[in-house]
Structures are given as structure tokens and as C-alpha cells.
Amino acid sequence: MPVSRVPRRALTGAAAALGVLALAAAGIGGGAALAASSSQAAPAAAATHRVLFDNTKAETAGNADWIISTSQPDPLGQDSTPNAETDWTGALSSWGVALQKAGGYSLNTLPSGRTITYGNSSNAQDLSNFDTFVLPEPNVKLSAAEKTAVMKFVQNGGGLFLISDHNNSDRNNDGCDSPCVINDLLTNNGVDNTDPFGFSVDLLDISTDNPRAISDSSNPVLHGPFGNVTGSILRDGTTFTLKPGDNANVKGLLYKAGASGNTGAFFATSTFGSGRVAIWGDSSPVDDGTGQSGNTLYDGWNDPAGTDAALALNATAWLAGNGTTTPPTTPPTTPPGGGTCTAAQLLANPGFESGASSWSASSGVITTSSSEAAHSGSYKAWLDGYGTATTDTLSQSVAIPAGCAARLTFWLHIDTAETGSTAYDTLKAQVLNSSGSVLSTLATYSNVNAASGYQQRGFDLSAYAGQTVTVKFTGTEGSKLQTSFVIDDTALSVS
Incomplete structure (x- = not known):
């Protein structure tokens, strides 16, 4: 028999019937790009997916403004019920507002001056409290402890969203730009220094391109809850070299014009341990064109040459889980559904x-x-x-x-x-x-x-x-x- 509990939970009856909100249209601001990509509105999420955006690695240096809101760590402090991307201030506010309006997402920012940790119970923005961590064009190398934290987070089931930019995009002039920061994470992290995700950042500056998506009707990033992805934009960015021999789960989803296979990938996904990874080769696609004063920004979120909103939001949903399972560390010996099964x-x-x-x-x-x-x-x-x-x-x-x-x-x-x-x-x-x-x-x-x-x-x-x-x-x-x-x-x- 179960043990009777003491003193039992002063319930509130109808307390906080805060169920998941129905999703508003995912295109924020102009929203034309996403609206054109799919006529299907994304369904309300069934679970709260916790997403942490980084702002500790000079994400607002120079003309960059890669934040979802100036209210940090909690963007709801700026506007608790945002309806338009300008309700929050930052070049990534369209991304944040779209997730907030979708329901089922809890968003936070790791503010400037803080440290990336994993397993630190005194840090409310510790990675263990989140499902997805977004590093939007980091311009400062992660410390040894921070790199270990990120890798352990992914290894234990977390989702990591990396956004790179072109070579020589050192916005804070410390000698290391985002390709440098990301490649350093991949090769000198103290957990697995042998190309753990199966890709590396190319040291390129591609001025303009409109990468196209591969044909894969079952891919949850290309065809996810926020619409269908047909392509993206590249406005001074880079690509990735894929190395399936190092990680068989690496997959290129979008490629620059004329590229395919293991070279020229502009957006790629992979896994590590129980976790998932996505990487994008340019910050322009997630830039919504508005932010803090004094920055020169570009509205790639609504650029009709790509379906960037759908790509960013579907990838976030995939990284956070969103009702799907992560492939097991050890693949089953018999493919699921491939043999005889008794119901x-x-x-x-x-x-x-x-x-x-x-x-x-x-x-x-x-x-x-x-x-x-x-x-x-x-x-x-x-x-x-x-x-x-x-x-x-x-x-x-x-x-x-x-x-x-x-x-x-x-x-x-x-x-x-x-x-x-x-x-x-x-x-x-x-x-x-x-x-x-x-x-x-x-x-x-x-x-x-x-x-x-x-x-x-x-x-x-x-x-x-x-x-x-x-x-x-x-x-x-x-x-x-x-x-x-x-x-x-x-x-x-x-x-």
C-alpha cells in the first residue's frame, strides 16, 4: 500500500488553467516569407520546451544585435504578451516572439558577463534547466569549463543550435570570430576532440547566395510544425565540410548553389550522445532587421528569397524534442517495424x-x-x-x-x-x-x-x-x- 503523504498539497481547484495557447501565425513582423512557405499554422506545443539564448560571447558587438530581447534573462519582462517582433528589442526578436506566440516554449537569455555552466544548481540559467541552447554568432572563445559544459549538455540529451558567420567577421576585434570560436569548440573541448559532430566550419566569405533545401519529405527540420523549408539566404556567410566518417549522423539540409554531398553545406544537423546539433552558416537569415539603436541590420527573417523563419523555428522545435525521440546511443540490431511483431x-x-x-x-x-x-x-x-x-x-x-x-x-x-x-x-x-x-x-x-x-x-x-x-x-x-x-x-x- 502507498504511504500517505503529509500535509497534502493545498490545491487551488481551478488554479492556473494556463494550458498551451493555440499557435498564432509563425511569421512575425511582415511574416511574408513564412506565410508563403506554408498555409498550415503550427499547432500548439504539448510540452514546455525550454530554450536558452546566449549573450555572453559578444553577440551585440559592432553591428550585431543577436538577442531576442533587452530584458534578460526573462524577455517577458519587456512585454509579457508580445504580438509583433518590435514588442521585444533585438535582431532575433522575431524568432523569440514567434516561439512565445506558438505556446509551449519558455525562453531565457544568458546575460552578458555570465558563464555557461552545466550542473551548477546555483545558476538559474544552467544548461541542465534547458532543452535547447542557442549560440548565435559567438565572437569570444568559450573557456575550457564552458566547452565541457556545452558538450556534456548535448551528450546528455540537450539540443545545441550554432550560428556561424563568414571568415574575418571578428566584431569585437579580439582575434577570434565565430568560425574560430565554433571550430575551437569542436576540436578542443575536453570531452571529445575528434570531430564529435562530424562537421567543421569553412573559412570562407561568400558574399551572396540562395542555398536550396534537399529533397527529404520526412525530415522534421525541413518539414516541421512551423512550415515547409525550400531555401535560405546567404549574405556574407560561410559553409561547412561534412565528415560522415567521424559521425555517421551528420546531414546537410541546405547547400549553396552547385554544391552537394560533403562540401558546401549551408545548414547541417547531427547528433552527439543523446543530444542533437544544428548549425547555420550565416546570421543574416535570423536577423529581423530591427534592434537596438545604432546597429546596421538586415531583414533576412522575412526575405522572400528564403524560408528562414520556418527553418529557424522547425530546427528549434527539433532540437528541443517537440514530441519526437532522440535516436538511441546504440542502434537496435533489428530495424523497428522490420520484422514480425505480436501486438x-x-x-x-x-x-x-x-x-x-x-x-x-x-x-x-x-x-x-x-x-x-x-x-x-x-x-x-x-x-x-x-x-x-x-x-x-x-x-x-x-x-x-x-x-x-x-x-x-x-x-x-x-x-x-x-x-x-x-x-x-x-x-x-x-x-x-x-x-x-x-x-x-x-x-x-x-x-x-x-x-x-x-x-x-x-x-x-x-x-x-x-x-x-x-x-x-x-x-x-x-x-x-x-x-x-x-x-x-x-x-x-x-x-
């Missing part, structure tokens, strides 16, 4: 009606408490909800047969006493391997996603066919107002 539901005690049987859970998580209703039956898993600093976990290991398509589903109710749009309390849904390493963070929910009633969530786990994995939920609550994450009627179905 079945694999989780034991999926509705918790046998108490804690077959589940590993923090004390009192699996409960019949009447303070929160079950989705069905009497039992459910209730993580957090105390209004004090609490970490609750719930997990079960399961063997997914080779040759099967697999899908994880569960019903989730989030109740909170928090207000506003800041994610104070979070629930992570993750897949771990047999050694306990995170293969994928499927989603991160927070108090911002609170809503009345249960909502079903679902994720494709077919990539893990042939492996024994652990499905794990981790609820982390701050020290003040309560947030309850209530899970019921789980299933891991194979077919």
Missing part, C-alpha cells in the same frame, strides 16, 4: 490499480488520495504538489521486442498554484538505457501547462525496439507554490 501492451500495472507493484516510485507517489482524482479506477501516480522543494520519480523498465513499432501513452493532469508564464516546477518524461543514461527527454511539462482535467500524451518509441529501456518521470518542484503532476492509465503498446 501487446508491455507495461505492468499500467493504471496503478495494484498499488506500487512493478513500478519504482518515490514514497507516496502511487496513491488513492481523494485530493486528486484518478483518470480511471482508484489509483494514480501523483508527483510533487507540496509547495516545498521536492523531487519525485516514477519509473518502470520494459523490454521492447525487436521488429516492433512502439508507442508510449499516458494521461496527465497538471494542477498548480503558480501564476504567470515562468516554468517554476517541471515534469520530465524520459527514456533511459539499461545503464541509467538518458537516451531521450521526450517532453518537459511545467506549471505553465496546467489545465483542468486529464490530457493524453503520446510518444513514438520505435527507435528502441530490441532494447530494454526504462520509462521514467521526474517531477521537480520549487520551494514556494505547489504544482501537482498526476499520471494515470499508462501504456507502452507495440505492433
